[in-house]
Amino acid sequence: MDAVYASYYTKEVMYVLIREFQSPDEEMKKIVLKVVKQCVSTEGVEADYIRSDLLPEFFRNFWVRRMALDRRNYRQLVETTVEIANKVGVADIVGRTVEDLKDESEPYRRMVMETIEKVVANLGASDIDARLEELxxxxxxxxxxxxxxxxxxxxxxGFGAVVNSLGQRVKPYLPQICGTIKWRLNNKSAKVRQQAADLISRIAVVMKQCQEEQLMGHLGVVLYEYLGEEYPEVLGSILGALKAIVNVIGMTKMTPPIKDLLPRLTPILKNRHEKVQENCIDLVGRIADRGAEFVPAREWMRICFELLEMLKAHKKGIRRATVNTFGYIAKAIGPQDVLATLLNNLKVQERQNRVCTTVAIAIVAETCSPFTVLPALMNEYRVPELNVQNGVLKSLSFLFEYIGEMGKDYIYAVTPLLEDALMDRDLVHRQTAASAVKHMALGVAGLGCEDALVHLLNYVWPNIFETSPHVINAVMEAIEGMRVALGALPF
Structure with missing residues (x-):
């Protein structure tokens, strides 16, 4: 509707709407809220008109405790209030609701908090003056x-959104907030402890903005002391909070120092709870990435053995973080020891474990240059065991996928191995080798390795008569890769 008409008709409708604000019928309330939301969001309806005519009645009739008890009303009221805030600004809405954060009714307090969170997240906190900020x-x-x-x-x-949008204005209140958090970290209820730790991870960035590094260091020590927590949910949150602090404060200024923190994390890696595993591996990975020099190589090797167990995790995120951590550790202490650990792991029975190990080997090759890994990897192919040989081929496949055009220096080295695999009686050997050839061909397209690729194509081509869907798929992809690298014309 045209803005002028919209303004006129909204004003006409508003009398009826305001009259119906007092309706005791629940259905009516929901409809009224929907209509108010639509009217307010219409172009042509001025903020001043809403402030003077709508807001007083709206807050008097709808912002009452009863509305917080019915789930659907609650949702609708929050949405409508957020829509009004978009029109009239943050200060009006927050100013009217802020006192209710101290109401006796908890559902009502929660509704107020959710509204304030959404309003502040949408519109920021620049309108909020000093007095309102204190309140x-x-x-x-x-x-x-x-x-x-x-x-x-x-x-x-709600707490996170308000603190983050106020930014540096929170500085005077931070000691009080951190006092509350420390007090609640000691509470006998596990839920309360978990929530206090979660809050630290929400506000760590703001504490950094406010240059409160000393306070964060103090919180780091407090959290470190709670690493003996028995509830896994809470322990996961404590590790998450430590991770947030390490991220913003940096490795050198962290208290407790990294050399003390990491050995305390090694036994926690054994914990089988997903949340603990995920946060712990993220923290260890971050330290391996940025602060590996603070920790002796022996400790990193100890961690490598623990990480092999984590490759069995059900959650893909945990396995991915673990594999990346192998890369960081290899970068820190050199690939030899890490690689030896991983190659041993190719002998296990579980497929998921082997696949993750092959990805880890490829990542180690990428971070430490392939020439540090390839000799040992190709030597391992001589072990007369299917699992190990397949693992090596899969590693080569991932390796060439990751290193792309760096592969041109290594094609001639691995060609004999791939020849052997492409002539093997075992289907899986041929399938994995074809997949390695595909990645190799795509990586070196146009870099002058056509002679080696034509040679390999002669070994790939006979497999075109395969019937197993996985094998024929891999072979066709290898041929497609060759088409890209060699072009359509024969040499």
């Missing part, structure tokens, strides 16, 4: 401390 921090601290229900996320998200 807001006071309110969210109160609501955070007084909560009793299990649904901790709303308070956590």
């Amino acid at each position: 807001l921090i006071d309110g969210i601290l109160y609501a955070f401390q007084e909560q009793t229900s299990d649904d901790a996320n709303v308070m956590l998200n």
Whole structure:
């Protein structure tokens, strides 16, 4: 509708709407809220008109405790209020609701917190003046401390959103906030401890902005002391908080120092809980990436053995983080020892474990240059065991996929091995070798390795009569790769 008409008709409708605000019927309330949301979002409806005519009645009739008890009303009210805030700005809405963060009714406090979180996340906090800022921090601290229900996320998200959008203006309140967090980290309820740790990871970036490195260092020591936590959910959150602090404070300024922190993490890697595994491996990977020199090589080797177990994890994210960590460790202490550990792992029975090991070998090759890995890898192919040989071929496949055009220096070295594999009686050998040939051909297209590729094509081509779907798929892809690298014309 045209803006002028929209403005006119909204004003006409508004009398009826405001009259219906007082309706006791739940269905009516939902409809009224929907209509208000639509009217407010229409072009041509001015903010001043909403401020003067709509807001007082809206807050008087809808922002009452009863609305927080019915789930659908609650959702609709939050959405409508956020829409009004988009029109009239943050200060009006937050100013009217901030006192309610101290209401006795917890569901109501939660509804207020969710609204403030969404409004502030949408529109930022630049409109909020100093007095409102004080009230807001006071309110969210109160609501955070007084909560009793299990649904901790709303308070956590709200607190995080407000602190992050206020940014450097939070500096004067940080000692108080951190005091609250430390107090709650010691609570007897596991949920409360977990939430306090989660809050640290939400506000770590802001603490860095406010140059509160000393305070963060202190929190790091406190969290370090809680690494003996028995509940895995809480331990996962504590590791997450430590990770957030390490990320922003850096390796050199971290307290406790990295050389003390890492040995405490090694036994935690044995924990089989997914959240603990994920946060622990992320933290260890970050240290291996940025601060490996603070830790002796012996400790890194110890970690390598623990990491092999983590390749059995169900969650793909954990396996991926583990494989990347192998790369960081190899970069830090040289590939030889790490590679020996990984090559031994190719002898195990579990397929998932072997596949992840092959990816790890390829990543080690990429980070430490392929010539450090290829001799040992090709030597391993001489072990007369299917699993090991397939593992080597798969490693070569991933390796050539990762290194791309660096592969041109290594084609002549691996050609005899691939010849052997492409003539092997075992189907899987031929399939994996074909996949390696594909990646090799695609990596070196146009780099003058055509002689080796034509030679390999002679070994790939006879497999065109295969019937097994996996093998024929790999062979066709290898031929497609060759088509890219060699072109259509015969040499």
